Amino acid sequence: MSILYSGGLVFDGQGEIHENHGVLVDEGRIERFASLGEFDGYRGETVDTTGATLLPGLIDCHVHLVMAGEGDPGAMVAKLTPGQITMRALKHAQQSLAGGVTALRDCGGRDYLEFAVRDACNRGQQLGPTIRASGRIICMTGGHGNHMGRVADGIDDVVKAVREQIHAGCDFVKIMATGGVMTPGVDPEDAHYSAPEMAAGIGEAKRFHRPTASHAQGAEGVLNAVRGGVTSIEHGIFINERCIAEMLENGTYLVPTLAAIDNIIARADAVADYVIEKATRVSEIHKRSIKAFHDAGGLIAMGTDAGTPFNHHGQNGQELALMVAIGIPPKDAIKAATATAADLMQLPAQGRIAQGKQADFLIVDGDPTQDIAKIAEPVHHRAVIKNGLLVDRSLARVN
Ligand SMILES: [Zn+2]
Incomplete structure (x- = not known):
């Protein structure tokens, strides 16, 4: 059965707003996206989007489904049984969907439990995003992520760790290039894996056609990852001119995760002192780095790091407001969360409004290219559509 969405604006995912256009959906796909005149005589079901904007569903390229945004999420996960972790990961996936996220990338889980949630959602056995x-995160001894990750040292072990993830059924490989904010005793500016270890891990993933994401904050670690051929740099806090130049040359994506630092600083009362100290130290330079990468024409894909302290699943749209707050135009922020994110995640049927694409939509009040709060604040969301079906947003309120 077909449904015509018309009356309001359409943001196509690639940066353009269209007036007086209709989106005709049939069997979960976009049958036609055209000016209203083309639909004269249409007699089927319609959804009136007057006063609203229809855009592709948001795509979040960096979340952790097993973590719930507690002050110390890793310590909480360690207390739970495998069954409890799996159930909460499903709930977080559904909260994300209810918050307008129709596809997401889990950048590090626990013992592959999140794979069960991924498979159930992707196969349509449970309601959820793609x-x-x-x-498991691949990290060095003592390195960032070691509480949940696969610790590997030296080229042979890093290669073996990558093979383990592929054997377990990963879609991409996450490898840590530097220290980070959440692990005690490590410095975000320090490179962790050596350049040969990084290149070996990334190369092994490539051999089996898996993209790679690297947690990389300091410039030396960023360069190790970029020169090793990584697909995306996560966080990118201290990227300098050299990093930006090489990322542009290699077509490396940047996933900023501004929300991770922002939410830690906002809840200084409930997060460990060493985390606050590091988050405060890196916040301003992080914002400047992301803006500089944008201004240089780099590929930015939206990611929140949802699951980290007070960075809750379902509030993912806040990342767009943070991008706009540092001077990125709203159109570019929305493109980062739709078309560019779909490109990074290799989801050719998502992230754009065009014929043949999947009917994954977020419909929001007003025009988000004029006021990003319309996306950032779920109170302005009118509807979330996944595969052509209306999502029950009461899922967002499940505790
Ligand atoms: Zn993360």
Whole structure:
């Protein structure tokens, strides 16, 4: 049965707003996207979007489904049984969907439990976004992520760790290039894996056709990852001119995760002191780095790091407001969360409003290219559509 969405604006995912256009959906796909005149004589079901904007569903390229945004999420996960972790990961996937996220990338889970959630959602056995997952984070002894990750040292072990993730069924490989904010005793500016270890891990993933994402904050670690051929740099806090130049040359994506730092600083009362100290130290330079990368014409794909302290699943749209707050135009922020994110995640049927694409939509009040709060604040969301079906947004309120 077909449905015509018309009356309001359409943001196509690639940066353009269209007036007086209709989106005709049939069997979960976009049958036609054209000016209203083309639909004269249409007698089927319609959805009136007057006063609203229809855009592709948001795509979040960096979340952790097993974590719930507690002050110390890793410590909480360690207390739970595998069954409890799996159930909460499903709930988080559904909260994300209810918040307008129709596809997401899990950048590090626990013992592959999140793969069960991914498979159930992707196969339509459970309601949820399209999910891609990395499995266990690959990190060095003492390195960032070691509480949940696969610790590997030296080229042979890094290669073996990558093979383990592929054997377990990962969609991409997550490998840590530097220290980070959430792990005690490590410095975000320090490179962790050596350049040969990074190149070996990324190369092994490539051999099996898996993209790679690297947690990379300091410039030396960013360069190790970029020169090794990584697909995306996560966080990119200290990227300098050299990093930007090489990322542009290599077509490396940047996933900023401004929300991760922002939410930690906002809840200084409930997060460990060493986390606050590091988050405060890196916040301003992070914002400047992301803006500089944008202004240089780099590929930015939206990611929140949802699951980290007070960075809740379902509030993912806040990342767009943070991008706009540092001077990125709203159109570019929305493109980062739709077309560019779909490109990074290799989801050719998503992230754009065009004939043949999947009917994954977010419909929001007003015009988000004029006021990003219309996307950032779920109170302005009118509807979330996944595969052509209306999502029950009461899922967002499940505790
Ligand atoms: Zn993360």
